Amino acid sequence: MADPDKAAMDVLRVRRMVFGGVYPLYVAKAERKGRTKDEVDAIISWLTGYDAEGLARRVADGTDFETFFGEAPRPNPNAERITGVVCGVRVEEVADPVLRQVRRLDKLVNELAKGKAMEKILRT
Numbered sequence: 001m002a003d004p005d006k007a008a009m010d011v012l013r014v015r016r017m018v019f020g021g022v023y024p025l026y027v028a029k030a031e032r033k034g035r036t037k038d039e040v041d042a043i044i045s046w047l048t049g050y051d052a053e054g055l056a057r058r059v060a061d062g063t064d065f066e067t068f069f070g071e072a073p074r075p076n077p078n079a080e081r082i083t084g085v086v087c088g089v090r091v092e093e094v095a096d097p098v099l100r101q102v103r104r105l106d107k108l109v110n111e112l113a114k115g116k117a118m119e120k121i122l123r124t
Contacts, residue, residue, distance in 0.1 A: 011096045011098075011099050014065060014098070014099050014102055015064065015065055015066040015096075015098050015099070016064050016065075016066065017064060017065050018062055018063070018064055019058055019059065019063050019064065019065055019068040020058065020059040020060060020061070020062060020063065022065075023059050026040050026105075026109045027040050029109060029113050030109060030112050030113055032113070033112075033113040033114070033115065034115075035112050035113060035115075039112055039118060040109065040112065041055060042118065042122075043105070043108045043109065043112060043121060043122070044105065046076055046122045047072075047075070047076055047079055047101070047104065047105060047108065048068075048069065048072035048073070048074070048075060048076070049072055049073035049074025049075060049076070050072065050073060051073075054073065065098055065101075065102055066098050069097075069098055069101040069102075070098070075101075078123050079101070079104055080092075081123045082104045082107055082108065082123070084107055086103050086106045086107045086110065087103075087106070089103065091103045091104055091107050108121055
């Protein structure tokens, strides 16, 4: 049986992770597979509503994931359409709202790295 205290600590750890520390990993993953930083930025913009300036500011200022998603200018209502498995966990079943958004972003970046068309990634 899973330890509820450990699970709560894991959620807290992810909520407190610095977005700017993870962002270069998203870009590197995409670029290794022949995709671009601009495509990663388009995905993040679609999910959160951050424009290029706002995203750059969040990458640079030490914002954690909780703040990054909590202060997103225009969270996309179509984000609910992001389903599937990331790291063995069904995205749509993640209870914590911040962790669910992190998993959604992970899922979108994974789809990009796997060569999926932007139209399909952005659920258009």
